[in-house]
Structure formats: C-alpha cells, structure tokens
Amino acid sequence: MPTDYIPFRETNYFSDFICDYLDQKPELRSLYNRFPTIENFQAQFLEKSKTFNNKGRSVLVDVLKKQYSNLEISELTHQQIESLQNEKTFTITTGHQLNLFTGPLYFLYKIISTINLTTQLKETYPEYNFVPFYWMASEDHDFEEINYFNFRGKKIHWNSEQTGAVGHFNTDGLEAVKEVISAEFGLGKNAEQLKEWFKEAYLNHDNLASATRYLANQLFGKYGLVILDSDHKDLKSLFIPNMQKELIEQTAFQNVSDTNAILENLGLKVQVNPREINLFYIKEGLRERIVELDGEFSVLDSDIRWTKSELLKHLTDYPERFSPNVIMRPLYQEVILPNLCYVGGGGEMIYWLQLKSNFEDQGVTFPMLLLRNSALIKSKKQANKLEKLAIANKDLFLDRNTFINKKVRKISNIDIDFSEQIKSLKRQFEDLHQLAEQTDKSFLGAVKAQEIKQIKGLKHLEKRLLKAQKLRLKDQIERCTDLQEQLFPGKSLQERNTNFSELYLEYGDSLIPELLKNLSPLAGEFTILKF
Known part of the structure; x- marks a missing residue:
C-alpha cells in the first residue's frame, strides 16, 4: 500500500500547542514526564513498577473476567487478561466515548496505534508484557456528542430521552436506527456484516456499555485488545484515597489552575478548567457535580446533602456512586492500571498536559503521552x-479558497501571480521615499499613500483576473474541489467525520489489517494511504 507522510504542523489541522509538544519545545518540558520514544519506555516502566500498587492487579483481572463473561473472546485476549497478574505486565491505553457504531473513523486509529505500540514494545523489551487497553468512557453524560454517526454525508441519529451516565443507557429505540442503516448500507457481503454487527451490538445487549464492548471486541479482539468499563465498585474502591483527597483538600483546582496560568502566559489555549471539586455523583438517570459550601457537601440540582463525615462514610460504602470528571479521570486510570502511556487525539493530549502537577500531588506516576496516528x-x-x-497530497490540506487559487494559477495559460510586480513596485517606491527624504520630507506621506494605492490596485486586478480564470476553468476546478470534498468531507479531516462503515463497505475484512500494517505509532507524522 503506497504511503506518504506530512508533518502535523504542515496540515494546518493541528493546534500550535500540540505541534509544539511534538517538536519538544523546551517551554513545555515541565508539563510531561517523558517524551514517547522507544528508548524512554524502559525508564517509564521502571518508575511505574515502584509506584503502582500491584495488589490491584487481581481486582482488575477479576473485574475484566466478569465484564467479559458473556462475550466470546480470542485466545490472545484471554492471555492478555491473565498476564495482568504478572508484575512485568504493563498496559498501553487509549480511551474514547461510546459513540454510536464507533462514531468518527479516528476511533479505529486510536486503537490501532495502541495495539501497534504494544507490538513494538514487545519486540524491544521481550522480557516484559504489554497489553493494549481500550478505556470506555461509560460515565460520560454528554449524549448529544455520541448519539449519531455520519454516513455518506448523512447523520444517522439515535433519539432517546434518557439522562445520566451514557454507559447505563438501555438500547431502546435502536431498532429504528437499524432499519435506517439497513437501507443505507445496501446489499452485499460487507453490508450484511455491518448490519449483523449493529444488530448483535445494539439489539442483543441491554445497555450502551455492553453494546460498545461487543462491537470493539468484534473489530479488535483477535489482536488482543482488552476493553475496560471502569464504572465498577471494585475498581473505584482502589481509588477511594485519591477521591478523599480531592473532596477534602481540593488540591486539583489549585494545581491545574497554576498550570493553566503558565500555558496562558505562553499564549497557548487551555483545553479544560478545573472545578473546586472534580467529582460527580452518579446514580441511575443522574450524574451531577458534587459541590461544597460552608462545610456542607451536596449534589448540584438535587436534594442530596452530607456533612464531611457523612460524605466520607458514603464514599467508603458506595464508591461506585462517585464519578471522576475530565480532570480526575486520567488519575483514576493511572491508579487502577499498570499503565505506561496514554494514546489520544490532539485535544486529549492538551488536557493531559495540564494535569502533571496534580499527579505529583497525588503521588501517582504521570504516563507518557502519545499523539495517535492520523x-x-x-x-x-x-x-x-x-x-x-496534478494535485499533490499537501495541496489537499489547503483551505478551499487557497486550494482553488493555487490550482487556477497552475493550470492557467496566463501568469496570474503578481507578487513579482508588487516587489518591483515596492523597490521603485523605495527610491521615491529616498528622493522625498532628500528634497522635501513633507512629500513622504503622499509617496506612501500612492504606494499603498498602487499595490492595492495590483492586488485588485490580480483578484479580478483570477475570478475570470475560475469561470473559464470552471469544469476543471469543480473536478478538483469535488475530490477535495470527498477526502475532506465538510471541510474537515476525513477521520473526524467519516464512519468506518463507509470504508468497510469497500474494503471489507482487509481494512483493519491494512491499517495495522501501515500505521506506525511513533512516526510522528500524518499518514496518507492509498488502498
């Protein structure tokens, strides 16, 4: 499969913040533990070995076995779960929301990056085991972000009035969605497979978390992926000391706020802002923030109240009712997993880079952070x-207007680039400036005004000629822009819009193996693949 690569910065689709991180700019060095190179992993797992509570391994394995009890799993996944008992086993983790039918295509890229990294680590450090983990964001409550997927320019929606943590949502109403996708997917072997996956996932499982686990296992189980729903009492019991510290000392607020101030001084945009308490209270149909006022704790927009002692007892008795927000979720992950590295998108990398000081305050090793393959x-x-x-790969990443103008200039039989004429005009006016300086300085303003007027006139003429050429070359330009729209639907990256089903219909079972073969997690560049 032919491949090409483009630096992330040159795509113009990634923030300066994440590009500065990839460039390992010195001013960001304090925000992370180790940069993800294959050599740096040895120091990472040695540090993690010293700080990770290995007593939690048996709890983790027991929970995973319960969550997989009704699924048929591969022998490799079974071995991966069992290996977690071993102190020489570590995880590489990615996380994602429970998007309907996996949501955007980058869901695949996250998991493939994670699987490929574990393979590469095993080749380099054969005496250790490395398990790829998918952490389901089952406690998220933003249903509007996950209740649809895009298919060939259409949004396929799941309508539901349920509230609370989305992982608890029952799958009522998805029969209607199945009817829609059956018509959209059409006929053929690949279409039937997609329909079968949707039916088994969403009509034969009781809740969204179970449905997502089934689907991810169908796609990646044979490659040893382990899928975790962290919304479990036994796992949250391991996190009780950290939640107690957050509730009583509320140190995350100050730690992350201080880091945010550093980032803002560097001119970088922060991704998340902390709350005084970064925990939710969760029950069926409810996931609301815990707040504190004058020593009394309560759940926002509810009648639930506690004193400090009552709250701590409730936490000990019912840890499953406490849910970390975006600030605390990464800490929860690193407390319960023997994890070395988190694999995520650009936005995720930014908010992780805001959190290191809170990890240090909690005495938890900060993981390495790897930007997923794109x-x-x-x-x-x-x-x-x-x-x-004659469209180069790099040209596809240009914004639509720049793309068209560049193409018009390239295929036009007239030179419509006036940059040389403008340079020549500026040189002539430099001479006029010197002449005015030597004779009568009062004319300097008039000379400058004339320079601006003439340059503006040239630019206006250039635009008019470009417009005329666009009309004359309309058919050729439309063919170019149609291709760009196919590859960048909605003027966005394909991976942020397209669902995997569109590609699976065309490539079938070869899709994931080819991606696994051609995506290199530590390459640090945007990949262009020709299937």
Missing part, C-alpha cells in the same frame, strides 16, 4: 484522479 485514506480511483489533475 491518516487520510484515498481509493485507487481517487488517487488516479488526483494524479491526472
């Missing part, structure tokens, strides 16, 4: 069209 997939047909139209 890719653009083009078919052979699309690649051939791009070649005939």
